[in-house]
Amino acid sequence: MPAKPNRSRFFPVEDFDLDGTLDSGQAFRWKKTARGWEGVIGRRWVCLNAVKGGLQAETARPNAHWAWLAEYLQIEAGGGRRLGSLGYRERMGRFPKDRALQGAVKACPGLRLLRQEPWECLASFILSSTKQIVQIRQIVDTLCERYGEPVPVPTGVEPWNAFPTARSLAKRTEGQLRSCKAGFRAPYLLRSAQLVAAGKPDLGRLSSRPLEEAREALMALPGVGRKIADCALLFSLGFRQVFPVDTWILRALRGLYFPGRNPSPDELRRFADSHFGPEAGFAQQFLFHAIRTGRLEAGVPKTTRRSGKPKGIQETRE
DNA sequence: AACCAGGACACAA
DNA sequence: TTGTGTCATGGT
16 A cells, blocks of 8 residues: 655644644654754654645655654554544543643644653653753763664764664663763663663553553663653553653642642642543643743742642633 | 752651 | 652753
């Protein structure tokens, strides 16, 4: 069925905000250049551009099929009809109809969830703790530069490397990883790489296991707590119901859903699990991006002490 | 120039 | 269980 292998391909899709999605803190390697959004997926260099009616993709080598890219972007692979938008809107239709989330959705049209390589995603988030997104990118870039395999790029494009495999990182020393500015995360990354390289756990198989088992397996890795495990589950293993609670979301939930109160992170996780439903992770990405880009005011100063009584959330009727 | 960043962990109380 | 200090580095 595939046409003859080609280096470029048009994906008809509506409601895909490429800028927002590739710069929303879920993936850390995309760079906007004069050519477009450049990045590496697996061992392939890719350049993406938003064009009328969809996305235009360019690769370095001809592709017999493009399923790998459709999978990453979470859009339909088929050509011809316009696809990808239906599922998108259907999923948003499963969101709760509260004012805060609906505001975030309206503020971030076309924001999408990607499906990344599990190891790259997990390793990136191990490096994310108490780091700003720009700094995570910097560490990841350095790791790729030093320990990733070169991938083919078109002539005239700067060299790109793949994200280093777990096996590659497992061979390094803690000092080497620290010199990539990984700081206190270096031993976590090293030991996790060694375990993953040994198949403990086999990341590729986690996506077909029950959520709790997959989460438990991830949290057994050094440097992987609840939040980082949840990011890997959501962004790379297909568990769309998982709602990672980080400092941004913590403040957002408190400000938007519990004004005047100060629930614990654990309580907020329980609230999120019961409130946001089967697309909770998708909802989280809207809240996160809306708050982080200043399009939605959480308006709550950070506090460590908790007090106050619960207030009902605001509901808007359809 | 302080303050804080898409946290995890060991260790109190 | 829930609360603290610590970890390394750099942006704002």
